[in-house]
Amino acid sequence: MSTAADGAGSFLDLLTLEQPEPDLFRGLSHEGAPLRAFGGQVAAHALVAATATVDPDRPVHSLHSYFIRGGDTTRPIDYHVERIRDGKSFTTRRITAVQHDEAIFVLSASFHRHEDSPVDHQRPAPHVPPPADGHPLFDGRAPSAPEQAEAHAPRDDAAPRDDAGPRVGSKKWADERRGAWARRGFEVWAVSPVAPPAATGGEGEPAGAPSGGSQPAPARMRAWLRVTEKLPDDQHTHACALVYMSDLTLSHSIRGPEGGVGQGMQLTSLDHAVWFHRPFRADEWLLFDQESPTASGARGLAIGEFFDAAGTLVATVVQEALVRPARRPVG
Template sequence: MRPEEMVADLVSALDLERIEENLFRGRNTGEGFRRLFGGQVIAQALVAASRTVADDRPPHSLHAYFMREGDHSVPVVYQVERDRDGKSFSTRRVIAIQHGRPIFNLAASFQVEEKGLEHQFDMPDVPGPEALISDMEWRRQSADQIPEAALARFLQERPIEFRRVDPSLPGSGARPPQQNIWFKAIAPVPDDAALHRCMLAYASDMTLLSTSERPHNIAWWDEAMQIASLDHALWFHAPFRVDDWLLYVQDSPRSSGARGFNRGLIYDRSGVLVASVTQEGLIRKRDL
């Protein structure tokens, strides 16, 4: 599939079908094998919530929990609760449903745009994306080191391109719980700020959990490991375009209790901090 077709397919998947008041249905993207990709569910739930809020109130934060593994073979239904519309803020809750059971829930807050006090952490000094190898090229070069059962997923083409400052292969040695990764859509995205936010939500679930795996020399294809996202939180700080390079600065301050805690700061090319992310994930060693 050509880059333009892959991005168009993702844009189409984020254009949910309205099946009743506060009820939407979304088809699944090509990302994921058997189980749903969490970023898709986050992004579609944010679309569903946004469809019930006035256009002059963009989302500023969302908090979500993954409750059950999603089924890639059937669509997801999103039920929205309109909790409150105040003078400045609106709040929504969304439940994602498959086979009659909730698999995910999300709470989102929306705010009218206004001026206020500003400060931010500076963007780290790292090589630009033009100096780095593309993720797909790196994956193809590393393919002979990947188990056959995981190879198709490892080489899967995606509508988001990544370029890693440290393109180290999972399981190739313990590393600090930090990584810096540039990313962007692989083709132009329509000029719709809401769509760019939802596509960033989609991409924000990629690579983050692996930060907590790095010190433990874990590979996601290791059958002795059970790895899954447990929750996800995202804050939007400033406008951006997801089809221009964004730097995802990630760290993992702590892992314990079979869970890894991860943080991410997302900067645009000019150094503006446009979004922040946190996620906790299951990194459990299983007895085989």
């Protein structure tokens, strides 16, 4: 089994699983937060396992998942697939990720054979600069790694660690993480919104701008993402790749205008849901339009939409995260 934890190899290596039994799959995960498995890879692995038990002509159309405990990057994770239903049009699977004899993650996925639709509509894509006019998100000027202070489990002991190397969030730490993430085969370029001609407010407003009331407007973040290597043509692979990338930046929009993680906040993903609307390629540029419509009670909600370069809405993602002040190690 290839060890994705070391960041070597192709992007497809990150999605590779063993199959020791018909409905049992096994894989390793790399870090997201320090010493924690990256939640996007765990979710993608669960979808890989589910997809392997479904007819090829039924692509996934939605998934819903919960992060229960943090994953250990030094040990394999087992993915147990339950075949809930195989109907005429839909197939349903439930996947439980188990490590150290405990469930760490659960995911339900639904697959749908193609049907012609009597309706077809979407909202327009936002006006943003092309990727070439953006800046690399993981470059030390902003939080430089996915989930830099996040641990995918609601544990009281989940906190950024800076006692085993450069301080979490420091420029040195960011530079090291940037190189590690670049080797994993994808690009993320942040862009700012551009107001359409004759537009006032709306898309042209900066994130966190006042909306006319006492509360700040929803925090917003936009980025172009893609896998840098050529992927196979099957839509299953591209769906799994999108699930992986959908967890790279989404919860960062919960930070709000105060700066969030950069001001000592810790984000812990609680759940993750994806709806797939239309075919797409994850190895071509996808615009990820993300915002947090609300945050309260130590939880924040983030919603993201993926558009292809032609402006077609291909997927929607929703995530809730626990938001707490980051605790520093004693001494």
